Amino acid sequence: MSYVDTSIIIAALDPRDPRREKALKILGDSRPKIISELTLVELASVLARRREVIAALANRLSIDEHLAFIAVLIYILRRFRLKYIGVKEYSRTMLGEHYKPMSYAVDLASTVGLKTLDLLHIAYIKAMKEQGTKICSLLTVDADFKKHETSIQGTVGVLVELLENTE
Numbered sequence: 001m002s003y004v005d006t007s008i009i010i011a012a013l014d015p016r017d018p019r020r021e022k023a024l025k026i027l028g029d030s031r032p033k034i035i036s037e038l039t040l041v042e043l044a045s046v047l048a049r050r051r052e053v054i055a056a057l058a059n060r061l062s063i064d065e066h067l068a069f070i071a072v073l074i075y076i077l078r079r080f081r082l083k084y085i086g087v088k089e090y091s092r093t094m095l096g097e098h099y100k101p102m103s104y105a106v107d108l109a110s111t112v113g114l115k116t117l118d119l120l121h122i123a124y125i126k127a128m129k130e131q132g133t134k135i136c137s138l139l140t141v142d143a144d145f146k147k148h149e150t151s152i153q154g155t156v157g158v159l160v161e162l163l164e165n166t167e
Helices: 006-013 020-028 038-048 050-059 065-079 100-112 116-130 145-147 149-156
Strands: 003-006 033-035 082-084 090-093 096-099 139-140 159-162
Touching: 003 100, 003 116, 006 020, 006 038, 006 139, 020 090, 038 050, 038 065, 038 082, 038 116, 050 065, 065 082, 090 100, 090 149, 096 100, 100 116, 116 139, 116 145, 116 149, 139 145, 149 159
Parallel strands: 003 033, 003 139, 033 082, 139 159
Antiparallel strands: 090 096
């Protein structure tokens, strides 16, 4: 099973992205693909900044813009057969009680060396795996993940599948 980083979804949706066709091919293959709530939030944020697209769709369908926004999110998940997996637990640390991905992100920060959102994706992978989800790879177009692949493999045991820009 592969965890899908938001960057590969955005590449697949952007007709100007030179990696679009490769991203569409990877997202369209038959292997099971999962996302976290972080992926949903990042995707929602990107869509929210494309208000004109959502407004045009809402107008065309004669529905509320918020409903159109949710419909687009659901469409993307179904189009690429992305399964959302929630993390259900909290953990107690020396800093207090935290949602597991946040707790793991704090713990992993010093060893993995990624930016905050990338670090959170790794923390979600760790929490999902701990819940029993069998994740073997991270699909991304973000080269920072590949730069830190050794530490990612060592801490969460997944390979980084980087879709590189060939232009």
